[in-house]
Amino acid sequence: xxxxxxxxxxxxxxxxxxxNNYLFDSGEKDxxxxxxxxxxxxxxxxxxxLARLQEESFVNKVLERCTGTSYPAINSKDxxxxxxxxxxTIDEQTAIGSLFRTLDDLLASYKDNLANxxxxxxxxxxxxxxxxxxxxxxxxxxxxxxxxxxxxxNDLADDFQSGGTPKTNVQEYWDGDIPWIxxxxxxxxxxxxxxVQKSISEKGLKNSSAKIIPKDSIAVVTRVGVGKLVVxxxxxxxxxxxxxxxxxxxxxxxxxxxxxxxxxxxxxQLQGTSIKGITKVExxxxxVLIPSLPEQQAIGAYFSNLxxxxxxxxxxxxxxxxxxxxxxxxxxx
Numbered sequence: 629x630x631x632x633x634x635x636x637x638x639x640x641x642x643x644x645x646x647x648n649n650y651l652f653d654s655g656e657k658d659x660x661x662x663x664x665x666x667x668x669x670x671x672x673x674x675x676x677x678l679a680r681l682q683e684e685s686f687v688n689k690v691l692e693r694c695t696g697t698s699y700p701a702i703n704s705k706d707x708x709x710x711x712x713x714x715x716x717t718i719d720e721q722t723a724i725g726s727l728f729r730t731l732d733d734l735l736a737s738y739k740d741n742l743a744n745x746x747x748x749x750x751x752x753x754x755x756x757x758x759x760x761x762x763x764x765x766x767x768x769x770x771x772x773x774x775x776x777x778x779x780x781x782n783d784l785a786d787d788f789q790s791g792g793t794p795k796t797n798v799q800e801y802w803d804g805d806i807p808w809i810x811x812x813x814x815x816x817x818x819x820x821x822x823x824v825q826k827s828i829s830e831k832g833l834k835n836s837s838a839k840i841i842p843k844d845s846i847a848v849v850t851r852v853g854v855g856k857l858v859v860x861x862x863x864x865x866x867x868x869x870x871x872x873x874x875x876x877x878x879x880x881x882x883x884x885x886x887x888x889x890x891x892x893x894x895x896x897q898l899q900g901t902s903i904k905g906i907t908k909v910e911x912x913x914x915x916v917l918i919p920s921l922p923e924q925q926a927i928g929a930y931f932s933n934l935x936x937x938x939x940x941x942x943x944x945x946x947x948x949x950x951x952x953x954x955x956x957x958x959x960x961x
Contacts, residue, residue: 630667631660635674638665639681642701644690651678651729666704672714675725680712682728683956713961724959731952735945742941749934753889756927758917769926776917781890784883786875788912791866792837794828801836804829807864808838811853819884820932821939822858828865838865845874846884848891851905855895859884871908878918881928886916 632638636652638661651674652659661667670677680686689710694700715721755767763775782788794801808828815821828838841847841864849856851869859880866872876883894906918924 631658632667633669635670637668637670637674637678637681639668639707640664641666641703641707642699644694644700644702645687647682647687649678649681651675666707673718673721673725675729676714676721679725679728679956680714680960683960685960686710686712727955728952731948731955735948735952738941738945738948742938742945745934745938745941749931749938752931752934753885756930757886757889763917769923769930772919772923772926774920776919778915779918780912781887781914781916782912784876784878784918785873786877787873788908789839789841789872789874790837790908791839791868791870791872793867794832794836794838798832801829801832802826804832806830806833806840807862808866809847809858809864809870810867811849811856811869814849814856814858819857819859819888820935824864833865837868840865841872842874844876844880845872846876846880846887847872848887848911850908850911854905855891857884857887857891871911879921879924879928881932882924885928885931890914890916
């Protein structure tokens with residue numbers, strides 16, 4: 629093993645398809661990388677070489693020379709024998725390397741901001757709702773005071789509906805336009821982000837226990853995947869893994885974050901047990917503290933805005949990663 633020098637590239641030799649490669653661009657001394665990396669000391673522009681090694685066709689060449697199945701790996705000697713094309717001038721190498729370094733810096737910045745906002749959300753969820761044994765939160769928005777009221781989940785809505793799944797082998801049940809959601813359609817940590825993958829027909833609805841749920845309802849996963857939920861902004865139906873809360877008496881955004889916080893605690897308690905979820909009766913009998921409607925609206929808006937920021941950073945990261953992938957494909961021979 630050698631000490632890392634500024635400009636060294638460390639190439640992941642075990643499961644190289646993960647592309648966890650690194651340009652050591654620090655002036656710090658006395659750094660040594662693990663044996664899971666090959667240490668390259670470039671004779672060309674370092675940023676260009678890193679980008680070149682990230683390109684998909686090069687990764688495929690590496691994988692062709694790997695041994696092992698679960699943990700495919702290549703040794704440094706075999707890695708060094710792979711041929712690549714490079715520009716003949718250092719100026720073009722530097723220009724390409726600078727472009728990808730700028731993209732990587734932008735990605736790192738957006739990912740740092742995303743992590744910070746996600747951390748802020750977790751912190752505020754723990755502090756803007758009363759802790760066990762308390763009737764007021766640790767952090768409160770300006771203009772609100774007084775104790776929160778103790779209620780059951782059952783008191784927060786007028787209607788609670790479970791879902792169902794039409795027979796999967798009957799095609800005419802699945803050729804309609806009624807959005808049908810399942811647990812895998814939902815994000816784990818965003819209450820407004822969903823990608824509906826299937827729709828059912830009126831016949832599918834009629835011949836199953838699925839039901840039309842009105843928009844502005846909260847769909848909560850109560851079985852496998854408990855902990856996920858989504859605020860639905862259009863009519864829908866669900867699988868039997870859901871319980872939907874409709875005709876809410878409380879602010880919908882506030883109630884969604886209240887339930888999210890409650891279910892995250894439930895998930896923690898369920899870990900290490902054979903229980904796969906929470907029953908309708910158990911969920912609706914849970915006691916929660918509720919503030920006045922104006923405070924509910926303020927809290928709901930606060931977390932909704934925070935989630936929109938988180939979503940915007942996730943989208944920017946996805947766009948930059950797509951751009952980087954396309955440039956890696958188009959800028960190398």
